[in-house]
Amino acid sequence: MSGDFEPRTLSFVLFACFIAVSFLLCILAATDSDDPSEFYIGTGSLGPMQNGLAIAGDYISAATVLSTTGTIAIAGFDGVLITMSTVVSILLFMLVMAGPLCGRGRYTLGDVLAERLSERPARIGTAVLVLAVTMPLLTVQLNGAGDMMSLLIGIPGSASVTGCTLFIGSLMVCYAALGGMKGTGFIQILKTVILLGAFILLAVLVVKRFDWNPASLFGAAADKSGYGDAFWESGRQFGDSVTGKLEVISIQLTLAVGAACLPHITMRLHPIRGARAARSATTWAVGAVAVLGGLIVIVGAGATAIVGTPALRAADPTGTNSLLLLTRALDPEAESAHRSLLFTLVACAVVITTLAAVAGLTLAAAASLAHDVLAKVLLPERLSPVRELAAARAAIVGVGVVAVALAMVTQAWNRQILISFTFTAAASALLPVLLYGTLWRGFTVTGMRWAMYGGLGLTFLTIVFSPAVSGGALAVFPDRDFHWFPLRNPGLITIPAGFLLGWAGSRLGGRPSPEPPSLSGAQGEDAKISRHGRTDRSATGRVRTARREGGGLA
Amino acid sequence: MSDHAWVQTTHPHPVRTAEVMPPRPPEATGPRPDPGTVPSPGFRPDHRGERRARRSPWRRPWPWTARAACAALACHLAAVVVNCTAGGGIDIGAGGGFTVGSLLVGADAVVLVTVLVRAERRAPAEDTRERER
Numbered sequence: 001m002s003g004d005f006e007p008r009t010l011s012f013v014l015f016a017c018f019i020a021v022s023f024l025l026c027i028l029a030a031t032d033s034d035d036p037s038e039f040y041i042g043t044g045s046l047g048p049m050q051n052g053l054a055i056a057g058d059y060i061s062a063a064t065v066l067s068t069t070g071t072i073a074i075a076g077f078d079g080v081l082i083t084m085s086t087v088v089s090i091l092l093f094m095l096v097m098a099g100p101l102c103g104r105g106r107y108t109l110g111d112v113l114a115e116r117l118s119e120r121p122a123r124i125g126t127a128v129l130v131l132a133v134t135m136p137l138l139t140v141q142l143n144g145a146g147d148m149m150s151l152l153i154g155i156p157g158s159a160s161v162t163g164c165t166l167f168i169g170s171l172m173v174c175y176a177a178l179g180g181m182k183g184t185g186f187i188q189i190l191k192t193v194i195l196l197g198a199f200i201l202l203a204v205l206v207v208k209r210f211d212w213n214p215a216s217l218f219g220a221a222a223d224k225s226g227y228g229d230a231f232w233e234s235g236r237q238f239g240d241s242v243t244g245k246l247e248v249i250s251i252q253l254t255l256a257v258g259a260a261c262l263p264h265i266t267m268r269l270h271p272i273r274g275a276r277a278a279r280s281a282t283t284w285a286v287g288a289v290a291v292l293g294g295l296i297v298i299v300g301a302g303a304t305a306i307v308g309t310p311a312l313r314a315a316d317p318t319g320t321n322s323l324l325l326l327t328r329a330l331d332p333e334a335e336s337a338h339r340s341l342l343f344t345l346v347a348c349a350v351v352i353t354t355l356a357a358v359a360g361l362t363l364a365a366a367a368s369l370a371h372d373v374l375a376k377v378l379l380p381e382r383l384s385p386v387r388e389l390a391a392a393r394a395a396i397v398g399v400g401v402v403a404v405a406l407a408m409v410t411q412a413w414n415r416q417i418l419i420s421f422t423f424t425a426a427a428s429a430l431l432p433v434l435l436y437g438t439l440w441r442g443f444t445v446t447g448m449r450w451a452m453y454g455g456l457g458l459t460f461l462t463i464v465f466s467p468a469v470s471g472g473a474l475a476v477f478p479d480r481d482f483h484w485f486p487l488r489n490p491g492l493i494t495i496p497a498g499f500l501l502g503w504a505g506s507r508l509g510g511r512p513s514p515e516p517p518s519l520s521g522a523q524g525e526d527a528k529i530s531r532h533g534r535t536d537r538s539a540t541g542r543v544r545t546a547r548r549e550g551g552g553l554a
Numbered sequence: 555m556s557d558h559a560w561v562q563t564t565h566p567h568p569v570r571t572a573e574v575m576p577p578r579p580p581e582a583t584g585p586r587p588d589p590g591t592v593p594s595p596g597f598r599p600d601h602r603g604e605r606r607a608r609r610s611p612w613r614r615p616w617p618w619t620a621r622a623a624c625a626a627l628a629c630h631l632a633a634v635v636v637n638c639t640a641g642g643g644i645d646i647g648a649g650g651g652f653t654v655g656s657l658l659v660g661a662d663a664v665v666l667v668t669v670l671v672r673a674e675r676r677a678p679a680e681d682t683r684e685r686e687r
Contacts, residue, residue, distance in 0.1 A: 091626060099617075249635060257627070
């Protein structure tokens, strides 16, 4: 498909403008002090609206935009349900987790869990989980951004995609390392506004084609889908078999509970202070995501109604390119002049979306490495603030290099499997730990270990032996067949298993010898938390924590 | 004049009226706790230092946010399951109609909006409560 596009001067200019503006914004917002707290939670100065839009920006990834539009265009109502799940997920998460997570002066998820559980296993486990969850998503986003930029500048071939991926990876590292939390926050706000603007424009153009009548739009989509009226019923994505229905339920459950608990989104909650600010941010975030979801439904239906399902499937069986194909079809001059302003604008919006998403993900992964592992476990009390900041920036570079390398290795893979792994692992391992760790006083370190490693291992095992990896035309290894697990998205099994493991580990787990109360390590953290917020752990609290590790609250 | 009972007088101290409560019978007050007894493991001090019974999360009153989240999730999953299992539509005539699942999706959207509006309305009260704590 890349060969269909010609190089465009307009694209270069507009893309350069987008990059320059976002980079300038990032540098202007960047912290000028050597305080790690400014780097990790620097968005404390943002208002509720800005925080809400930044959360929405972090939440809406390029995968959300491109995949959901494609699923609606290819599978109709199943895609609409996915959009609903996306909105439900952020609402549920903000409602339940905004209170426990916001405004306590924490930097990472490790800080949250280390307050109530034993510090070392909590921080190490969280770092492992954060890396396992963020790296696949980072890889997918970088691949998508490389593809999109290659299309945008009109240079076909895998070498061009590799070069573009490298370029996007370098930009991502610069944004995250220079801007920190505040800089990436401003980029997320910019991205949300640009994305909403681009989708409003597309939706208006689509509805205008059908005489401003949404009913004719959805009718035309059903006619051109090849399914007729059944297009707006469930079952088009995975078929009407029992496995297909279970697959749909599994995806919906995974998205509804797992999409919003990713570490880069939870990190955005830490700087918000007070319930009122949190609720206001919730309204803005959910509102922005809901509006975008509605627009995605219109645009997806428009892709089917204007381009037609056969053409969309021919271009990409997963439908990921539906948005771009629709954009080209909407601009009558796109084919003749190869200077489509609409296409360039939409492609730039998608690239900026990806860029902002990967910057947030990189920051979350690097913060977990530098703060949880290095500053609190490997070198407790021995890392000065300046050196911790330097370590965080070095970790960003390291994460960026690994992510770009992984993106190159997985360039030809079906990206759905990596997205599926990310969301399922987040819902099966991260969510139980987060919910139990903040809301259940009986949660123990054993339960945390069981939920974290058990949920993660189970997710990995079921996905490796699923049809997404082998035994299908779109599988990673299409020529081999070693699958025995029937579902591509194992969330229906792994999510309850993760919660069950957390509960069972806390109730049935052994009683390791309690940690002696020490004044090093955790005490420094305690003092910091006490300064920032209300959390206060004295030595007595530490003893209590150690006792809890043994097997529940005394 | 000062002998008249209704003449307003100023007293050096405010007059106190004290009602003496009659002594309560021993069965009303209950047995006094033995200072030597050890509290049962089910009791532990709360943040105010008072002892209260330990209850499982299922017996404790859930915060309204958790209840709202559960309602929204249940409604959404019900919509999905009904869509997958029923699949049939409700024909409203003239070529129009809705699947049962679509109606539930609509209900789901209504739940979401309600929860969001309620969250916005309750935010100031929660903020005050949190500050007082």
